[in-house]
Amino acid sequence: MFTREEIIEILTDESDDNLSLLCSDAHRIRVENRGESIFLRALIEFSNRCQKNCLYCGLRSSNIDTSRYILSEDQIIACAVKSYNIGYGSIVLQSGERRDREFISFVTKVIKEIKRFSDNKLGITLSCGEQNEETYREWFEAGAHRYLLRFETSKEENYYRLHPKDRFHSYSDRINAIKTLKKIGYMTGSGFMYNLPNERVEDIADNLLFLKELNVDMVGMGPYIPHHETPLYEERNLVRLKEKSDIMKLALKSIAILRHLMPHINIASTTALQVIDNQGREKALASGANVLMPNLTPDTLRENYSIYDNKPGVKEDSELISLPFPIAYNEWGDTI
Ligand code: SAH
Numbered sequence: 541m542f543t544r545e546e547i548i549e550i551l552t553d554e555s556d557d558n559l560s561l562l563c564s565d566a567h568r569i570r571v572e573n574r575g576e577s578i579f580l581r582a583l584i585e586f587s588n589r590c591q592k593n594c595l596y597c598g599l600r601s602s603n604i605d606t607s608r609y610i611l612s613e614d615q616i617i618a619c620a621v622k623s624y625n626i627g628y629g630s631i632v633l634q635s636g637e638r639r640d641r642e643f644i645s646f647v648t649k650v651i652k653e654i655k656r657f658s659d660n661k662l663g664i665t666l667s668c669g670e671q672n673e674e675t676y677r678e679w680f681e682a683g684a685h686r687y688l689l690r691f692e693t694s695k696e697e698n699y700y701r702l703h704p705k706d707r708f709h710s711y712s713d714r715i716n717a718i719k720t721l722k723k724i725g726y727m728t729g730s731g732f733m734y735n736l737p738n739e740r741v742e743d744i745a746d747n748l749l750f751l752k753e754l755n756v757d758m759v760g761m762g763p764y765i766p767h768h769e770t771p772l773y774e775e776r777n778l779v780r781l782k783e784k785s786d787i788m789k790l791a792l793k794s795i796a797i798l799r800h801l802m803p804h805i806n807i808a809s810t811t812a813l814q815v816i817d818n819q820g821r822e823k824a825l826a827s828g829a830n831v832l833m834p835n836l837t838p839d840t841l842r843e844n845y846s847i848y849d850n851k852p853g854v855k856e857d858s859e860l861i862s863l864p865f866p867i868a869y870n871e872w873g874d875t876i
């Protein structure tokens with residue numbers, strides 16, 4: 541178990557030998573606690589409509605440059621059936637944030653239908669932003685059992701550098717939403733972005749320790765990648781690391797440190813890593829990560845789900861993945 545000082549020391553250490561030692565240790569810890577196999581979650585980005593205005597994200601409501609969509613129930617079910625047939629035991633339904641009744645009921649209906657056709661075999665993770673407790677319960681009772689909600693950054697003052705300060709964006713609401721998800725009984729995932737403008741190494745250490753404090757079941761964290769139609773784009777030169785290779789090292793360090801801090805959780809090798817290194821996801825899986833999220837969003841709509849610039853998988857067919865690790869097919873891959 542690392543202290544805050546030790547984490548900061550690792551994050552600032554420039555030795556490649558130390559990094560590979562840290563990563564191989566983390567890999568060993570992962571295999572001991574979560575097994576050899578990689579778990580899969582098929583990602584379905586079912587809507588890019590969003591009521592929020594996060595300063596970093598291309599889906600923010602003020603971006604009029606994106607054409608908005610929501611998949612029909614049939615289209616989502618078709619993706620879910622495809623996942624089921626390939627043997628991806630679990631799917632993630634991700635979207636922009638909406639809190640209107642029409643949207644809430646739509647998601648409930650889709651969850652129930654997926655549970656019905658798969659005879660409860662397909663695991664469902666949601667990532668649809670902040671909702672009230674009643675909505676989270678409705679979706680849980682319909683059959684969703686996991687939820688992903690990143691806190692984005694653990695310090696309140698940093699949070700408001702990334703979000704407008706209004707009723708849609710409240711630091712305490714975000715943190716309380718994560719706690720509510722846990723209380724209801726969801727396997728709860730959270731995480732943060734790193735290499736944000738004006739970020740200090742200490743912030744990353746605090747983010748990692750905050751995940752431990754929240755005691756989450758899974759983590760997805762990834763590099764901030766500027767999107768040209770967002771306010772934060774203006775600050776893109778204020779990031780600490782400019783070289784992709786340095787950002788990749790930070791990614792591996794963060795994953796490996798977290799695996800030391802939380803041996804039993806699921807850690808995703810996130811899509812954004814692929815933007816900075818074409819072997820990024822594989823390297824992460826050899827450094828403590830154990831979950832991969834192949835994108836199953838229909839090809840024609842993927843380019844509209846543009847959270848950041850140069851998002852991978854927009855053209856590639858990511859169904860076909862070849863990895864140097866065994867893959868757990870037809871499993872939910874929950875933590876104990
Ligand atoms: N609307 C939901 C889920 C979709 S966004 C939510 O916000 O929770 C999913 C994640 O994309 C966010 O949590 C954020 O961490 C990440 N993201 C958004 N913009 C990004 C950017 N420019 N670079 C890297 N990650 C980004």
Ligand code: SF4
Pocket residue numbers: 590591592593594597598599600601635636637669
């Ligand atoms: Fe909407 Fe999520 Fe993007 Fe924020 S990060 S603008 S909530 S899609």
